[in-house]
Amino acid sequence: MRTLIICIDRDNDLGEKAGVLSPVIGRAANLDAAIRLAYSDPEDSDINTIFGGINVYDKLIAEKNDVEIVSIAGNKDVGILADKRISEQFERILEQLKPERAILVSDGAEDESVLPIIQSRIKVDSVRRVIVKQHENLESTYYIIKQAFNDPKISHTIFMPLGLAFMIYAISLYANRPEIALIAITGAIGIYMLFRGTGLDDALSNFHASMMNSLQGGKITFIMYLAAIVLSLIGTVQGGIELWNYYNEGIWSGILILLMGYINASTWWYVIAGVLISAGKIIDMRLSNENVGRHWSHPFFIIASGILFWSGSTYILVIREAVTRYPVLEDGQQFLFSTVLLAIFIATIGARLSIRSSREGISKY
Structure with missing residues (x-):
């Protein structure tokens, strides 16, 4: 057959x-x-x-x-x-x-x-x-889709908001509160889009990469990074507590006062965290016999910026009667003027040190 x-x-x-x-x-x-x-x-x-x-x-x-x-x-x-x-x-x-x-x-x-x-x-x-x-x-369509999903930036952009929305909806169903799902999902995706749009995701990725490089390279910067994270968390909590206190005591007269209260309470925690990271980088560069150069200016600039934020927020809180007195001088204009001059002086020291270090590094070659 x-x-x-x-x-x-x-x-x-x-x-x-x-x-x-x-x-x-x-x-x-x-x-x-x-x-x-x-x-x-x-x-x-x-x-x-x-x-x-x-x-x-x-x-x-x-x-x-x-x-x-x-x-x-x-x-x-x-x-x-x-x-x-x-x-x-x-x-x-x-x-x-x-x-x-x-x-x-x-x-x-x-x-x-x-x-x-x-x-x-x-x-x-x-x-x-x-x-x-x-x-x-x-074949080309399949390849494009596959490559897109393998690209971390594209996959994070697509999967993160979808996963966040599904997770929030599931939690709201489990809590028998499905009516809040739309509000929660909209708010969460809005925060995520702001996070992506302002470039904070790239900054966080760079920070994570720096930490991993420091750990793998056996550098002191890794410990400084961990300390900076802890101090930043403390500063965030401290600022949140102060903000909540102003809100509950009814002594605020707008969002500005709440924001100034948060900045005033948390600034120095963030400043110390930034100085630790800069100091760690300088120590590692010195141990590696590298020229520190412009890095000398970073801790000084961070401290100067902290003085400006702290003094500015203190001045606004005092004139809006959220705080009773200035911490150093009684006169508000003298206090603000003095702290601005101090910040400029500290920044100038850092700039001179960085210029001198850069010149020394060039002269070696």
Whole structure:
């Protein structure tokens, strides 16, 4: 009982591109036709159709079946003319090989449209569609999506807000408060978008990378980073407590006073954290015999900035009667003027040290 494996090329790429006349009968002839078509147009999907047919042929031969393989081509003007040509070739093949069953191999719905022609003349046991994984549009789209998901920035941008929204919604359902889900999700995504839009995510990534480099390099900066994190958390809590106290005591008259109270209570914690990080970098550079250069100015500038924030917030709190007195001088203008001069003096010292260090480093070379 002979089974015929039929590979369909409805638009006659075999003839138009490879110069192969159809029908192509036999494994060797089909293999040669597929190679010639691949040489002329490596992207043609009919190559895969023929190789798919050969694969089926080899499997059935290995199982001791009586099979033969043929490739039938139509016409480049796909339509009635192509189907008529396929029908004529198939009639000649039936007379020559006298098969009893058939397996149709194609690369898509277009080639499978000739299935009624085949079925009207012989019993078709199976239709195998060869999916071309390297199809240009499909492959490129899959590659782009895969690369996008593998890109940390893109995946974080897509998955973080979605994951946050789903998590908040799940928590609200568990707490039997689904009505607050929309408010919570909107607020959380808004905070996330501000976080991304202001570049804080990049700053956090850089900070994490610096910590890992310090740890792996055995640098003192790693300990300084940890200390800075602890002090920053303390400063944040301290500022939050002060803000809450102002709010509860009713001595504030707007958001500005709350903000100034937070800054006034937390500034020096942040300043000390920044100075520790700068000091750690300077120590590591000195231990590595590197020129410190401009880094000398960083701790001085941080301290000067802290003085300005602290004195400015103190001045505003006093004049708005949220605080009773100035910590150093009784006169507000003298207090503000003195602290500004002190900040400028400290910054000047840092600038002179950094310039001198940079010049010493250049002179060594």
